[in-house]
Amino acid sequence: MLKAITLLLLFQLAGESISIFLSLPIPGPVIGMALLFAALAWRGGPSLELRETAQNLLQHLSLLFVPAGVGIMLHWQRMAEEWQALLIALVASTFITIAISALVLRALTRRSAPRADPEHRP
Amino acid sequence: MSPRINEIWVYLSASPLLGLTLTLLAYQGAVLINQRCREHPLTNPVLLAVTMLVLLLWATGTAYQTYFDGAQFVHFLLGPATVALAIPLYAQLPRLKRMAIPLLLALLAGSISAALSAVLIGDLFGASDASLLSLAPKSVTTPIAMGIAERLGGLPSLTAVLVILTGILGAVGAPWLYVVLRIHDPAMRGFALGIASHGIGTARAFQENEQAGAFAALAMGFNGLLTALLLPWLLPPLMRWLA
Numbered sequence: 188m189l190k191a192i193t194l195l196l197l198f199q200l201a202g203e204s205i206s207i208f209l210s211l212p213i214p215g216p217v218i219g220m221a222l223l224f225a226a227l228a229w230r231g232g233p234s235l236e237l238r239e240t241a242q243n244l245l246q247h248l249s250l251l252f253v254p255a256g257v258g259i260m261l262h263w264q265r266m267a268e269e270w271q272a273l274l275i276a277l278v279a280s281t282f283i284t285i286a287i288s289a290l291v292l293r294a295l296t297r298r299s300a301p302r303a304d305p306e307h308r309p
Numbered sequence: 310m311s312p313r314i315n316e317i318w319v320y321l322s323a324s325p326l327l328g329l330t331l332t333l334l335a336y337q338g339a340v341l342i343n344q345r346c347r348e349h350p351l352t353n354p355v356l357l358a359v360t361m362l363v364l365l366l367w368a369t370g371t372a373y374q375t376y377f378d379g380a381q382f383v384h385f386l387l388g389p390a391t392v393a394l395a396i397p398l399y400a401q402l403p404r405l406k407r408m409a410i411p412l413l414l415a416l417l418a419g420s421i422s423a424a425l426s427a428v429l430i431g432d433l434f435g436a437s438d439a440s441l442l443s444l445a446p447k448s449v450t451t452p453i454a455m456g457i458a459e460r461l462g463g464l465p466s467l468t469a470v471l472v473i474l475t476g477i478l479g480a481v482g483a484p485w486l487y488v489v490l491r492i493h494d495p496a497m498r499g500f501a502l503g504i505a506s507h508g509i510g511t512a513r514a515f516q517e518n519e520q521a522g523a524f525a526a527l528a529m530g531f532n533g534l535l536t537a538l539l540l541p542w543l544l545p546p547l548m549r550w551l552a
Contacts, residue, residue, distance in 0.1 A: 195389040202392070214452040216391035217533050223395035233396050241393035244386070245522070248512040249354045250336045251387045254380035255451055256359035256473040260366065260373045261466055265440065272434035276444055277471065280427035281478045281505050282486060284448055288419030288528075289492045289501035295411035296497075 191240035198223045328379020335361045350481040397523040419504035420535045423448035432551050443467040447475045450507040453533040479506025480513035495521040503528025
């Protein structure tokens with residue numbers, strides 16, 4: 188686990204360095220993810236240790252958003268004044284985005300790959 | 310409170326230990342409730358844990374900064390966890406290659422509709438300019454969204470909150486929406502949720518299964534990149550048009 192964590196941090200560090208050095212709008216961890224993906228494709232897959240560590244970390248991905256979420260406390264004032272507009276915009280936009288993305292993907296894959304995973308249908 | 314308890318409270322509330330422990334306790338409590346309710350979308354663990362913590366901090370008069378001094382250790386793990394998303398993603402490589410073009414087009418449609426619909430609907434219902442600019446990157450993972458908002462002239466900390474709310478809304482609403490639209494394929498369910506609701510949607514997709522999670526992670530990563538590239542030139546003309 189120690190090796191796997193160190194590896195993840197090293198890739199994050201590389202990502203952060205590239206992001207700062209090239210002043211990219213993309214944050215370091217996302218570049219780190221892309222680098223690790225490229226490394227895995229090149230080396231032919233993760234070790235068992237890395238796979239297990241990633242699984243443990245991602246199993247509780249939700250937890251990691253809690254501290255930032257509690258930050259809603261800092262915006263009471265604005266929320267109180269604009270909550271209707273913000274809430275309607277968030278709900279409608281989120282649903283529109285999910286629907287458009289899913290429907291576009293379905294329309295396109297039906298045509299190009301008609302045998303797309305019938306075994307996954309419930 | 311007796312003076313003794315008061316002293317202990319004063320000591321503990323100033324140390325990072327309390328914020329960290331409370332975050333872990335609230336989250337585990339939230340997961341327990343979520344499981345008891347058979348993972349009903351409205352008992353989303355992030356939603357429950359945040360609500361509990363906000364109520365607690367508010368009741369005890371604790372400042373967010375004091376809480377975050379402890380909670381930052383959890384927050385820090387977002388970085389390595391984002392990097393770790395490469396691993397489930399790699400497992401989907403064959404399917405990714407096969408679906409590359411449909412995925413890219415769906416991503417483009419989803420990414421643009423996420424920003425446009427949020428800004429247009431917000432404007433329609435009278436949100437201020439600062440709120441609109443903070444709202445535009447709301448479907449992108451927190452660190453990217455904050456960077457974009459800063460660039461556009463929005464309020465990064467407001468964006469962080471709107472991003473989290475968007476994540477929760479998507480995680481809560483998607484299962485119902487998918488029933489209505491009859492989307493059953495795990496790759497599609499995950500991918501659309503990842504575009505609209507970034508990491509929280511991805512976490513929700515991983516609850517469904519690994520394939521949905523991997524496609525959500527892919528969508529989240531690419532939507533982050535695409536939105537960071539598109540919004541700086543898409544949004545200024547839109548804001549001028551709305552003004």
